[in-house]
Amino acid sequence: MLPPVFGVLFDGIAYGMLLFLLSVGMSVTLGLMNFVNLAHCAFGMIGAYVAVMLMKDFNWNFFATLPFAFLSAALVSVVVERTLYRKLYRATDLDQVLLTIGLAFISVAAAAWFFGTTQQPVAMPSYMRGSINFLGLNIGIYRMFLVAVGIVVTILLVMTLEHTRFGAQVRAAVDNQRMARGLGIDVDRTFAVTFALGSGLAGLGGALAIEIVGLDPHFAFIYLVYVLIVVSVGGLGSIAGSFAAACLIGISDIAGKYYVPELGGFLIYLVMVAVLMWKPAGLFGKRS
Amino acid sequence: MTVLDPAHTMTPQTYMQQLSRWRALEIAFWLATLLPFWLFPTYLSLASQIAITALFALSLDLILGYAGIVSLGHAAFFGLGAYSAGIFTKFVWGEPFSGLLVAALVAGVVGYASSFIISRFRHLTLIMITLGLGLLLHEAANSASWLTGGSDGLQGVSIQPVFGVFKFDLYGYTAYGYALGILFLCFLFTRHLINSPFGLALRGIRENFTRMPAIGADSRAHIRKVYTISAIIAGIAGGILAQTTETVALEVLSFERSADVLVMLVLGGAGRLYGGLIGAAVFLIARDQFSGINPQYWYFWIGVLLVVVVMLLPNGILGGLSKLTARWRRT
Numbered sequence A: 001m002l003p004p005v006f007g008v009l010f011d012g013i014a015y016g017m018l019l020f021l022l023s024v025g026m027s028v029t030l031g032l033m034n035f036v037n038l039a040h041c042a043f044g045m046i047g048a049y050v051a052v053m054l055m056k057d058f059n060w061n062f063f064a065t066l067p068f069a070f071l072s073a074a075l076v077s078v079v080v081e082r083t084l085y086r087k088l089y090r091a092t093d094l095d096q097v098l099l100t101i102g103l104a105f106i107s108v109a110a111a112a113w114f115f116g117t118t119q120q121p122v123a124m125p126s127y128m129r130g131s132i133n134f135l136g137l138n139i140g141i142y143r144m145f146l147v148a149v150g151i152v153v154t155i156l157l158v159m160t161l162e163h164t165r166f167g168a169q170v171r172a173a174v175d176n177q178r179m180a181r182g183l184g185i186d187v188d189r190t191f192a193v194t195f196a197l198g199s200g201l202a203g204l205g206g207a208l209a210i211e212i213v214g215l216d217p218h219f220a221f222i223y224l225v226y227v228l229i230v231v232s233v234g235g236l237g238s239i240a241g242s243f244a245a246a247c248l249i250g251i252s253d254i255a256g257k258y259y260v261p262e263l264g265g266f267l268i269y270l271v272m273v274a275v276l277m278w279k280p281a282g283l284f285g286k287r288s
Numbered sequence B: 001m002t003v004l005d006p007a008h009t010m011t012p013q014t015y016m017q018q019l020s021r022w023r024a025l026e027i028a029f030w031l032a033t034l035l036p037f038w039l040f041p042t043y044l045s046l047a048s049q050i051a052i053t054a055l056f057a058l059s060l061d062l063i064l065g066y067a068g069i070v071s072l073g074h075a076a077f078f079g080l081g082a083y084s085a086g087i088f089t090k091f092v093w094g095e096p097f098s099g100l101l102v103a104a105l106v107a108g109v110v111g112y113a114s115s116f117i118i119s120r121f122r123h124l125t126l127i128m129i130t131l132g133l134g135l136l137l138h139e140a141a142n143s144a145s146w147l148t149g150g151s152d153g154l155q156g157v158s159i160q161p162v163f164g165v166f167k168f169d170l171y172g173y174t175a176y177g178y179a180l181g182i183l184f185l186c187f188l189f190t191r192h193l194i195n196s197p198f199g200l201a202l203r204g205i206r207e208n209f210t211r212m213p214a215i216g217a218d219s220r221a222h223i224r225k226v227y228t229i230s231a232i233i234a235g236i237a238g239g240i241l242a243q244t245t246e247t248v249a250l251e252v253l254s255f256e257r258s259a260d261v262l263v264m265l266v267l268g269g270a271g272r273l274y275g276g277l278i279g280a281a282v283f284l285i286a287r288d289q290f291s292g293i294n295p296q297y298w299y300f301w302i303g304v305l306l307v308v309v310v311m312l313l314p315n316g317i318l319g320g321l322s323k324l325t326a327r328w329r330r331t
Helices: A004-033 A040-058 A062-083 A093-115 A141-163 A165-175 A177-182 A187-213 A219-234 A239-259 A266-278 B012-019 B024-032 B041-066 B075-091 B096-118 B123-143 B173-194 B197-207 B219-245 B255-268 B275-293 B295-312 B316-330
Strands: A131-134 A137-140
Touching: A004 A040, A004 A137, A004 A141, A004 A165, A004 A187, A004 A219, A004 A239, A040 A062, A040 A093, A040 A187, A040 A219, A062 A187, A093 A219, A093 B123, A093 B255, A093 B295, A137 A141, A141 A165, A141 A187, A141 A239, A165 A177, A165 A187, A177 A187, A187 A219, A219 A239, A219 A266, A219 B123, A239 A266, A266 B123, B041 B173, B041 B197, B041 B219, B041 B255, B041 B275, B075 B096, B075 B123, B075 B219, B075 B255, B096 B123, B096 B219, B123 B255, B173 B197, B173 B219, B197 B219, B255 B275, B255 B295, B255 B316, B275 B295, B275 B316
Parallel strands: none
Antiparallel strands: A131 A137
8 A cells, every 4th residue: 555645746747747748849949949939838739629629520539639739730830930930040039939929829819719718628538537546546547648658758859869860960950050051951941840849749748638637728828837837947958857847847736736735836936936046057957 | 310429429428418318209209198188088097007007118128128137027016016005005094105105115125135036047047037936926915815805806995185185086087197197207217217327237238248247337236226126116007006996906916917018018119218108008009999899819919919020020119110210311
């Protein structure tokens, strides 16, 4: 028999994985490309709505919708990147903040227009709904699935960025654009692909999140704050940092609500401010 | 715009004098702020909202437009001012100016204390810290409902006549006059500050934070000072809102308020004295008109407005106008 603290820990980690999947794309775009994309969760929302629509209107299986959630968010992000973002890669933080927050506003209003302001119902397959009993703890099957996906995505991303030709091109293009061009790297294409990858991951995270947190047009805003917290606490551009920060934030949020409900929403903001004051560049970050 | 060239044509003293000279357009602008009294008496409550928000935007302009500090949590000081003025009026007495003084004091003390944190950070970390502090304060006001009324808002604030004579009437004549008067006084102060050597040092910090100490200007000390002043002005703006509406909603501390004021300032033109004023007026009038058409999708239009401003008008409305007049003068 395990004491209930393990249950809280597990739920915290599962929630953290959700935050990680939503934010890891931003860790790529903001951390590697230095682009402050406050519309990141809008791409997550696209993935979530695509998954819901495919399940509701076409009776697709939940798992079959996931690749489409990734692809649709990636596809939309390529269009936005080509038309708007690429002109602002060298603009100030403030300009990027304003443009992308404008896009987030547009996406919220557009989602309300197309899908209404109500919560979207989700039909999860029955075998994902139950929980198993492990040494006296009830562990949700879906939460276990989330943790597994989080770990797989982390490994795949780290492998891609650290050990492939594409990863080397991305890092070269970020560190020194002119030199990278001189070496024959197609910097524009590399950035577009990186951006699509980051947004696609947001779309996947969004689709995975609806079972736990629900989906309505304010999704793009509510989770933006959490995503920003994870990325800044983890340290820019560090996948491992985002992973650690997401776990830390997830656990402190769940544990806070469980053990000190009076503190309510305080705890994660306190954790963030404390970490940033201690390490301005984040836990694993090299530059602030 | 005339190009000033302090190095070759004039002494620093005459340069500073030229900066602070009043232009005809400015005088016309302030005279025009009196028009609502006669032309739009039914819109006086909107006009006071604009004056209050313009003051708030002016305070953000001081730190963002001039010193280059991007804050996503400036509503913290606006809300602090609103709550202190509201609580003071409710529990101590309802004389308006002393209420504003309390609002300024509380916002100033908290601003000074947090300025030690603010001046240490730059870029994304700074944005996240200001956001976090703002959210913390919002949570605090929400949970201290015995004092603030929580999500129901602070009720029962009743305000005495200004100077003991001018009662706050139903139409908002006094409210607008009061808000406009305070806005003008704070504007005079800000204008003086910006056109002083201190104001020039702030612009230097905005352009290059690390090189300013090399010419003998301590960037961090300057940031602490201007941040405190900005907090005081934001607190006064919040105080006026509490007094003229005789209530304080939790919304004064919200992230949306911080984001909206940022949008207004950039829309008008950051780093220009009149940027926040014009931006607040355009934003609030547009919202009043658009939300009359369809309140739910008003944010769509703010979004479009933001994208257009960033892509086509990098320096806001005023930046676009001055570019236009410069081109017109050349031809």
